[in-house]
Amino acid sequence: MSPASKTTSAPRRGRPGYDQESVLQIAVGVFNRHGYDATSMGMLAEELGVSKSAIYHHVPSKGDLLRLALDEALVPLEAIGRQEQAMHGTAIERLEFILRSTIRVLIERQPYVTLLLRLRGNTEVERQALERRRAVDRKVTDLMIAAQAEGKVRTDVDPRTTTRLMFGMINSLVEWYKPNGPGSPEQLEENAIAMIVDGLRARA
Amino acid sequence: MSPASKTTSAPRRGRPGYDQESVLQIAVGVFNRHGYDATSMGMLAEELGVSKSAIYHHVPSKGDLLRLALDEALVPLEAIGRQEQAMHGTAIERLEFILRSTIRVLIERQPYVTLLLRLRGNTEVERQALERRRAVDRKVTDLMIAAQAEGKVRTDVDPRTTTRLMFGMINSLVEWYKPNGPGSPEQLEENAIAMIVDGLRARA
Numbered sequence: 147m148s149p150a151s152k153t154t155s156a157p158r159r160g161r162p163g164y165d166q167e168s169v170l171q172i173a174v175g176v177f178n179r180h181g182y183d184a185t186s187m188g189m190l191a192e193e194l195g196v197s198k199s200a201i202y203h204h205v206p207s208k209g210d211l212l213r214l215a216l217d218e219a220l221v222p223l224e225a226i227g228r229q230e231q232a233m234h235g236t237a238i239e240r241l242e243f244i245l246r247s248t249i250r251v252l253i254e255r256q257p258y259v260t261l262l263l264r265l266r267g268n269t270e271v272e273r274q275a276l277e278r279r280r281a282v283d284r285k286v287t288d289l290m291i292a293a294q295a296e297g298k299v300r301t302d303v304d305p306r307t308t309t310r311l312m313f314g315m316i317n318s319l320v321e322w323y324k325p326n327g328p329g330s331p332e333q334l335e336e337n338a339i340a341m342i343v344d345g346l347r348a349r350a
Numbered sequence: 351m352s353p354a355s356k357t358t359s360a361p362r363r364g365r366p367g368y369d370q371e372s373v374l375q376i377a378v379g380v381f382n383r384h385g386y387d388a389t390s391m392g393m394l395a396e397e398l399g400v401s402k403s404a405i406y407h408h409v410p411s412k413g414d415l416l417r418l419a420l421d422e423a424l425v426p427l428e429a430i431g432r433q434e435q436a437m438h439g440t441a442i443e444r445l446e447f448i449l450r451s452t453i454r455v456l457i458e459r460q461p462y463v464t465l466l467l468r469l470r471g472n473t474e475v476e477r478q479a480l481e482r483r484r485a486v487d488r489k490v491t492d493l494m495i496a497a498q499a500e501g502k503v504r505t506d507v508d509p510r511t512t513t514r515l516m517f518g519m520i521n522s523l524v525e526w527y528k529p530n531g532p533g534s535p536e537q538l539e540e541n542a543i544a545m546i547v548d549g550l551r552a553r554a
Contacts, residue, residue: 310526348498
C-alpha cells in the first residue's frame with residue numbers, strides 16, 4: 147500500500163507525491179547502483195527528493211521495500227509454472243515454454259530481476275527470495291530429467307549442471323540487454339532458444 | 351611487491367606475516383563478500399588481523415589491491431588469445447579452444463574472476479579492467495563471424511548477441527561452481543561445450 151492509498155487513489159500531495167510503483171522504481175535503481183547492503187534510508191530519501199526525516203512517510207522500511215521490489219520479479223516468474231502450457235504437454239514443450247516465458251519476464255522486469263540475481267542472502271528477506279528462486283530452478287531441473295526420459299534431450303549432459311548453464315545464459319541478459327539498443331526482444335528470445343535447443347553448429 | 355620483499359624473501363615477521371599472494375587471497379574474499387565499494391581499509395585490516403594503522407605496511411592502497419587482484423583474472427584470460435591454438439586453425443576450432451581455456455581459467459581463478467565480473471566501473475582501475483575484458487569478448491565475436499563465414503556456425507543467430515549469451519553461460523559458473531562439489535572440472539567443461547556447440551536436442 148502506498149501512503150496515499152489510505153485516503154485517496156490520487157498520488158499523495160506534498161513535495162513530491164509518490165505512489166508505490168514510483169517509489170519501487172526509484173528504490174530498485176538505487177539498490178542496483180549501490181548494492182542493497184550499501185544503500186541507506188538517507189540515500190533513498192535523497193533520490194526521492196524528500197528529507198531524511200520524511201522518508202518513513204514514503205517508504206515502510208528498507209527491508210519492506212526490498213521485499214516488494216523482489217516480488218515484482220518473483221511473482222511473474224512463479225506464475226509461469228502455473229500456466230496451462232507449463233503444466234501440460236511433453237516435457238520438452240513445457241521446458242521451451244518456460245524458458246521463453248522467463249526470457250520475457252527478464253526483459254519486462256529487468257531492474258527487479260537484476261536485484262534478485264545480485265542478492266547475497268545477508269537478511270531473512272533475501273534468503274526467502276533466494277529460496278523461491280531455487281524452487282523455480284528445481285522445477286526446470288525436474289523437467290530436464292523428464293525430457294531426457296522422453297528421449298528428447300541428450301542424456302550425456304547432467305540435468306542440474308545444464309539447468310544452471312541455461313539459466314546462466316538467460317539470466318545474463320539483465321546485465322547487458324538494452325531496451326533501446328539494436329535487436330528486438332523477439333529476436334533475443336529466438337537467438338537464445340536457438341542456442342539452447344540446437345547450439346552453434348551449422349546443420350545441413 | 352609485498353612489503354617483506356624489500357628486505358628478505360621470507361614472509362614478513364610480526365603478527366602475522368603475509369606475502370602478496372596471501373594478502374590478495376584475503377582481499378579478494380572481502381571484496382566479493384561486501385562488494386569493492388563497500389570494503390574499507392579497516393575491514394581489510396580486521397580480516398588480515400592487523401591494526402588499522404598497520405594496514406598500509408601490508409597493502410599499498412585499496413585501488414592497488416584491486417588492480418593486482420584483477421590481474422590474477424585478466425592476465426591468464428588475455429594469455430589465451432596468444433596461444434598457438436587460438437591463433438591458427440579454422441575459426442570454429444579456435445573458438446572452441448578459447449571457450450575451453452576460458453572455462454579452465456574461470457575454475458582455477460574463480461574468486462578473482464568473480465571480482466572482475468561484478469565490477470561496476472566506478473573507478474579508473476575498474477574501467478580499465480572492464481575495457482580489457484571487452485577486448486577479450488570482441489575477439490570472440492570476430493571469431494564467431496569468421497566461423498559463420500566458414501559455414502561452421504549457423505547464420506541465423508547474431509554474432510554479438512550469441513557471444514554475450516555464451517559468455518553469460520560460461521561466466522555464470524563462478525557464481526555456482528563448487529570446487530569440492532560433485533562433478534569434476536573436466537565434466538563441467540564437456541557439459542558446457544556440448545551445450546554451446548550442439549544444444550539440448552537429442553540426436554539420432
